[in-house]
Amino acid sequence: MTEEQTLMLIKPDGVKNGHIGDVISRIEHRNYEITAMKMVQATESQLREHYAALVDKPFFPKTLKYMQSGPIIALIIKGTNVIAAIREMSGATVPSQARSGTLRGDFAREWPDGTIRNLVHTSDSPESAQREIGIWF
Numbered sequence: 001m002t003e004e005q006t007l008m009l010i011k012p013d014g015v016k017n018g019h020i021g022d023v024i025s026r027i028e029h030r031n032y033e034i035t036a037m038k039m040v041q042a043t044e045s046q047l048r049e050h051y052a053a054l055v056d057k058p059f060f061p062k063t064l065k066y067m068q069s070g071p072i073i074a075l076i077i078k079g080t081n082v083i084a085a086i087r088e089m090s091g092a093t094v095p096s097q098a099r100s101g102t103l104r105g106d107f108a109r110e111w112p113d114g115t116i117r118n119l120v121h122t123s124d125s126p127e128s129a130q131r132e133i134g135i136w137f
C-alpha cells in the first residue's frame, strides 16, 4: 500500500456541461483527500508540455482546440493507491468504450468531428503525477 498523489483535470466539456460536482462528489464518496483545486484557462504551452508524448499525433491540433475551448479544473488528490483508483473511476479513454459507473461511461460521449471529449484527465503513474502537478500548480 502506497500513499500517493495524483493530478486530475476536469476538461472543458465537464465544466461546461455541469459535471464539476459529479466528479468531486465521487472523489469524496471514496474518501480520497482533495489537497488543491483551481480553475484555469489552459495555455498552449501548458498543453504541449502536459501532452508531450502526443504532440506529433495527427489528432493533436483537435486536442489543443478542445482543451482550450473553456476553463478546466485542476485537482491534486491524495490517498493510498489513489493513482490507479482514480484512473479506474475515470474509465476508458474512448467514452463509448467506458463502462457505465465510470465518469466517462456516465457523463461523456464521442462527437462527429472526431474529437474525444472525455471529461477528465488522470495521471497514470507516480512519475507522471509529479510532472503534471508541476505543470498545473
Ligand SMILES: Nc1ncnc2c1ncn2[C@@H]1O[C@H](COP(=O)(O)OP(=O)(O)OP(=O)(O)O)[C@@H](O)[C@H]1O
Residues within 6 Å of the ligand: 054, 059, 063, 092, 093, 114, 115, 116, 117, 118, 120, 121, 122
Ligand atoms: N485517437 C484519438 N483521436 C482523437 N483524440 C485522441 C485520440 N487519442 C487520444 N486523444 C486525445 O488525447 C487525450 C490523451 O490521450 P491518452 O492516450 O493519453 O488517453 P488518456 O490517458 O485516457 O487520456 P488523458 O491523458 O486525457 O487522461 C485523450 O484524452 C483524448 O482527448
